[in-house]
Amino acid sequence: IRNGRLASSAKSYGEAARLERTLYKAGETGLLDVLDAERSAYSADDTLLQSRVSIATDYIALNKALGGGWDGVVDSTTPEIIDVTTGPRFASRAVAQ
Known part of the structure; x- marks a missing residue:
């Protein structure tokens, strides 16, 4: 609605500008x-x-938020984020100590 x-x-403003230019050419209005x-x-x-x-x-943004265009498979057994409890670097440190 707003865009319309x-x-x-x-x-309307474009038409008003066109009319002002016409009046200016006729000498009826100022620059x-x-x-x-x-x-x-x-x-x-x-x-x-x-x-x-x-x-x-x-x-x-809405399309991305709703997952539009996503055709991949999600493996729910593997964590998406590797943090302090799931990171492989911490497992190797624990073994080395």
């Missing part, structure tokens, strides 16, 4: 008004792009 509204907003309208249009475009990047990033 941002797209609509960016389109600062044109620059302000263009700044607003670029800002709206930037916000829309940030929203799209955020959606893609969140989708990737």
Whole structure:
């Protein structure tokens, strides 16, 4: 919903900037008004792009969290993390002492 509204907003700001340029060419408005309208249009475009990047990033994070694309087999008999109680280096030290 938010992304759709941002797209609509960016389109409206772009149209406003286009109209300001037309008014400027006709001598009806000043350059600062044109620059302000263009700044607003670029800002709206930037916000829309940030929203799209955020959606893609969140989708990737969710897919990874849910194990998307994982086809491997998990061996539950071997520990994933080797720590002080399961590490082979500690077993060799105990034998050497």
